[in-house]
Amino acid sequence: MKALGPIPSGFGAVDGVLELGGSPVTRWVEEAGSTPLFLYSADHIRRRVAELRSALPVRIALHYAVKANPFPPLLELMRGLVDGFDIASGGELEIVRGAGLSLAQVSFAGPGKRDSELQAAIEAGVTLNLESEGEAARAIAIAERVGVRPRLAIRVNPSFDLKGSGMKMGGGAKPFGIDAERVPALVRTVIDSGAQWRGFHIFAGSQALDAEAVADTQAQALALAAELAQQSGVPLPHCNLGGGLGIPYFPGDTPIDLPLVGERLAAQMAALPDVLRDTEFCIELGRYLVGEAGVYLARIVDRKVSHGEVFLVTDGGLHHQLAASGNFGTVVRRNYPSAIATRFGAPVAEEATIVGCLCTPLDRLADKGGFPRADAGDLVAVFCAGAYGASASPSSFLGQGPAVEMLV
Numbered sequence: 001m002k003a004l005g006p007i008p009s010g011f012g013a014v015d016g017v018l019e020l021g022g023s024p025v026t027r028w029v030e031e032a033g034s035t036p037l038f039l040y041s042a043d044h045i046r047r048r049v050a051e052l053r054s055a056l057p058v059r060i061a062l063h064y065a066v067k068a069n070p071f072p073p074l075l076e077l078m079r080g081l082v083d084g085f086d087i088a089s090g091g092e093l094e095i096v097r098g099a100g101l102s103l104a105q106v107s108f109a110g111p112g113k114r115d116s117e118l119q120a121a122i123e124a125g126v127t128l129n130l131e132s133e134g135e136a137a138r139a140i141a142i143a144e145r146v147g148v149r150p151r152l153a154i155r156v157n158p159s160f161d162l163k164g165s166g167m168k169m170g171g172g173a174k175p176f177g178i179d180a181e182r183v184p185a186l187v188r189t190v191i192d193s194g195a196q197w198r199g200f201h202i203f204a205g206s207q208a209l210d211a212e213a214v215a216d217t218q219a220q221a222l223a224l225a226a227e228l229a230q231q232s233g234v235p236l237p238h239c240n241l242g243g244g245l246g247i248p249y250f251p252g253d254t255p256i257d258l259p260l261v262g263e264r265l266a267a268q269m270a271a272l273p274d275v276l277r278d279t280e281f282c283i284e285l286g287r288y289l290v291g292e293a294g295v296y297l298a299r300i301v302d303r304k305v306s307h308g309e310v311f312l313v314t315d316g317g318l319h320h321q322l323a324a325s326g327n328f329g330t331v332v333r334r335n336y337p338s339a340i341a342t343r344f345g346a347p348v349a350e351e352a353t354i355v356g357c358l359c360t361p362l363d364r365l366a367d368k369g370g371f372p373r374a375d376a377g378d379l380v381a382v383f384c385a386g387a388y389g390a391s392a393s394p395s396s397f398l399g400q401g402p403a404v405e406m407l408v
């Protein structure tokens with residue numbers, strides 16, 4: 001039997017059925033009218049934000065990285081909970097516009113922004129996190145042409161990365177940001193253009209569970225921001241310190257020590273160099289805010305045995321949950337947390353492999369896990385489905401189409 005990832009805290013059962021948002025998930029499935037279904041718990045997200053607010057220094061604003069989950073009702077919930085939004089495409093700009101978010105609180109990072117995307121962002125008053133000198137030149141020229149004073153920040157490619165992070169986004173040659181030593185010259189170009197100078201964006205990595213590593217990276221980001229501000233010779237209005245807080249997905253993962261991150265950041269805020277005295281700071285988080293609030297539900301369509309192994313075949317799969325299938329940036333496939341939602345908490349009775357309905361051996365939601373006996377008609381739950389699930393999976397593959405999403 002292979003271990004399953006840890007089920008996030010806060011999930012219980014009513015009459016043997018997984019509960020979410022105060023009701024058994026079977027109620028939401030009925031309401032949705034079909035499976036598969038992504039269910040997101042508003043309470044879970046509210047609790048997570050409250051934990052962050054109480055752990056982090058008040059000076060640190062909280063931004064939501066929209067790409068983790070751009071479901072419009074979830075964005076509307078986030079509007080009342082966080083201080084800003086980070087987007088990574090013109091498509092996400094249209095999504096946040098549609099959700100009624102204040103665009104002055106939005107910043108736009110990401111390589112390869114097209115002219116049309118730059119123009120839409122500039123006209124909307126969105127802050128651009130510039131990824132290269134070429135992008136800066138295009139943004140400045142577009143702003144002049146449309147007659148809008150652009151809000152420009154510079155994404156710095158730091159010389160350090162986030163130790164132990166699942167996805168490294170800094171350190172060495174990268175398509176993201178501008179190498180630190182070239183930043184001061186670009187700051188002067190931006191300011192000389194008459195743009196509104198919005199500071200630095202320093203993002204070194206993602207999905208870290210080691211609080212010390214996150215705190216060290218934040219300290220390095222602050223030191224770098226101070227050094228670059230000094231060299232640029234202008235006060236730094238704003239600094240996005242990146243994010244990187246991860247969530248446990250796999251067997252043996254443990255939650256990050258959030259109070260420790262908060263304490264270390266508070267100590268750093270108390271000892272800021274003069275050049276950062278009036279700087280506004282934020283961190284940007286995606287999965288840490290919403291990942292554990294989501295559950296993916298699929299119905300078992302068939303139960304079969306092959307060479308003595310039990311397969312529970314569901315109506316879901318990697319077209320909605322690419323990451324849980326192990327095909328989204330993982331080297332070794334390990335099991336996400338999963339359970340039989342309609343027999344939640346029942347003792348383990350057998351080893352079973354939960355697969356999707358796609359004709360590919362990659363389509364495994366749980367490999368040789370221990371589960372209660374389940375049959376066709378039962379619901380399977382895959383946890384940690386609130387981030388990079390619906391939006392980061394190939395839902396058109398094999399003509400399957402997207403899953404229903406609900407925020408409850």
Ligand SMILES: *Cc1c(COP(=O)(O)O)cnc(C)c1O
Binds near residue numbers: 206244
């Ligand atoms: C993807 C991304 C994030 C969010 O990452 P999470 O691991 O979901 O917190 C934040 N900032 C930038 C620049 C990103 O590219």
